[in-house]
Amino acid sequence: MKLAVTAPDRLSVRTVPVPDPGDLISGLPHPAALAWVRHGEGLVGWGEAARLTLPGGPDRFTTATRLLHDIFAAADIDDQVAVPGTGPVAFGGFGFDPGSDDSVLIVPRHVLGRRDGHAWLTTIGTDQAPGPTLLRPPTAPTTLTWSDGALPAPAWESAVATAVTRIRDGHLGKVVLARDLTVHAGEPIDARVLLRRLADRFPACYTFSCAGLVGATPELLIRRTGGHIESLVLAGTTARGTTPTDDTARADRLFDSAKDREEHRYAAEMVRDALTPLCSHLHVPAEPELLTLPNLIHLASPVRGHLTADRSVLDVVAALHPTPAVAGTPTPTALDLIRELEGMDRGRYAGPVGWVDARGDGEWGIALRCAQIDGTRARLFAGCGIVADSDPAAELAEAHTKFGAMRHALQG
Ligand SMILES: C=C(O[C@@H]1C=C(C(=O)O)C=C[C@H]1O)C(=O)O
Numbered sequence: 001m002k003l004a005v006t007a008p009d010r011l012s013v014r015t016v017p018v019p020d021p022g023d024l025i026s027g028l029p030h031p032a033a034l035a036w037v038r039h040g041e042g043l044v045g046w047g048e049a050a051r052l053t054l055p056g057g058p059d060r061f062t063t064a065t066r067l068l069h070d071i072f073a074a075a076d077i078d079d080q081v082a083v084p085g086t087g088p089v090a091f092g093g094f095g096f097d098p099g100s101d102d103s104v105l106i107v108p109r110h111v112l113g114r115r116d117g118h119a120w121l122t123t124i125g126t127d128q129a130p131g132p133t134l135l136r137p138p139t140a141p142t143t144l145t146w147s148d149g150a151l152p153a154p155a156w157e158s159a160v161a162t163a164v165t166r167i168r169d170g171h172l173g174k175v176v177l178a179r180d181l182t183v184h185a186g187e188p189i190d191a192r193v194l195l196r197r198l199a200d201r202f203p204a205c206y207t208f209s210c211a212g213l214v215g216a217t218p219e220l221l222i223r224r225t226g227g228h229i230e231s232l233v234l235a236g237t238t239a240r241g242t243t244p245t246d247d248t249a250r251a252d253r254l255f256d257s258a259k260d261r262e263e264h265r266y267a268a269e270m271v272r273d274a275l276t277p278l279c280s281h282l283h284v285p286a287e288p289e290l291l292t293l294p295n296l297i298h299l300a301s302p303v304r305g306h307l308t309a310d311r312s313v314l315d316v317v318a319a320l321h322p323t324p325a326v327a328g329t330p331t332p333t334a335l336d337l338i339r340e341l342e343g344m345d346r347g348r349y350a351g352p353v354g355w356v357d358a359r360g361d362g363e364w365g366i367a368l369r370c371a372q373i374d375g376t377r378a379r380l381f382a383g384c385g386i387v388a389d390s391d392p393a394a395e396l397a398e399a400h401t402k403f404g405a406m407r408h409a410l411q412g
Contacts, residue, residue, distance in 0.1 A: 011050065011125075017080060017119065020119050035210075036207075037206070057098060081120040087359075092354065095351050172330060183377070206218075211348075214371055235260075240295055258389075268301045313364060325385070326366055
């Protein structure tokens with residue numbers, strides 16, 4: 001695949017304050033939805049003023065930064081709100097594997113935003129639409145038919161067993177193995193229905209949609225607000241309990257589990273090592289805390305720092321991806337093992353997903369708990385960190401629980 005840029009020579013961009021629009025997702029006028037929403041705040045976009053599709057390669061983030069910089073620098077911008085996310089923004093998703101061709105960035109024609117008491121509408125081009133008008137009401141998918149993806153459950157369990165052997169033989173410390181499921185619907189799947197259900201059930205996650213990749217991720221790869229950066233490293237997981245006592249017991253076991261602590265340590269240390277050279281100040285907690293979601297509990301390390309230089313959020317994404325939360329340690333060995341054992345192309349699953357504005361501010365998550373929608377078909381993904389003490393059956397159960405988020409979004 002070649003690099004493709006569809007953009008007019010000069011974008012004419014106008015951001016104006018608007019009264020609080022309330023729920024952002026219900027403002028999306030048609031199924032080609034762009035979204036990044038958490039606790040009701042964030043951005044939704046529709047229409048395309050520009051689109052970049054990027055070939056694979058480790059330089060895909062720097063190429064994206066350069067091309068977006070050119071598009072934004074040439075733009076004629078009237079920004080009457082001037083907070084992160086106003087003016088022109090690009091939503092994007094990058095392929096997980098450096099060899100994957102799937103990276104895409106879209107500058108929407110319209111963006112509706114809401115953050116810290118501000119609400120705004122950005123419009124690009126001459127079509128100064130006053131606000132979203134519902135062109136096509138969302139309809140829920142029906143008659144769903146499920147099938148295995150690349151590896152049926154027993155084959156995936158043996159892939160996990162092979163990974164455990166390689167780890168015990170000293171080839172690597174950790175690898176994250178994922179599997180996919182396929183679902184066919186009776187009619188084209190509308191991203192807005194999935195966004196609605198995900199945002200209602202997982203308000204603390206980042207509910208996202210970009211070029212058909214729809215999900216609700218708890219994992220913040222990086223947020224840049226001026227010089228300030230934040231990240232939330234997740235690794236180490238248990239399903240929620242069925243009673244309050246069981247739930248507490250599971251949380252305690254996770255917190256004390258040497259195996260889960262090891263999985264987590266690889267990820268937190270890599271994020272610390274990658275951010276240290278970019279920051280004047282960096283805080284990585286000595287111990288993880290627990291993040292409790294409706295279906296899962298994770299070990300979590302909230303990271304904060306201050307950048308030394310004026311770098312775009314995408315430069316920081318480039319320094320971080322792929323973290324051991326989704327690849328493994330050491331990274332090149334883990335990537336090779338993923339390619340060998342998973343039997344599939346992850347596409348943009350487990351890659352960075354989010355948005356960036358013309359100042360270089362933005363928020364990027366790791367695309368987890370998601371599905372790639374393609375007309376009437378969707379591919380769901382879920383993965384688990386494997387270390388020396390991992391048990392294939394327990395990892396399969398964990399992947400099943402992780403699939404639950406998108407299954408519920410599709411089935412209602
Ligand atoms: C790979 C996924 O999740 C990642 C793996 C985790 C784990 O193995 O404990 C936890 C959170 C994520 O970093 C996924 O949800 O698909």
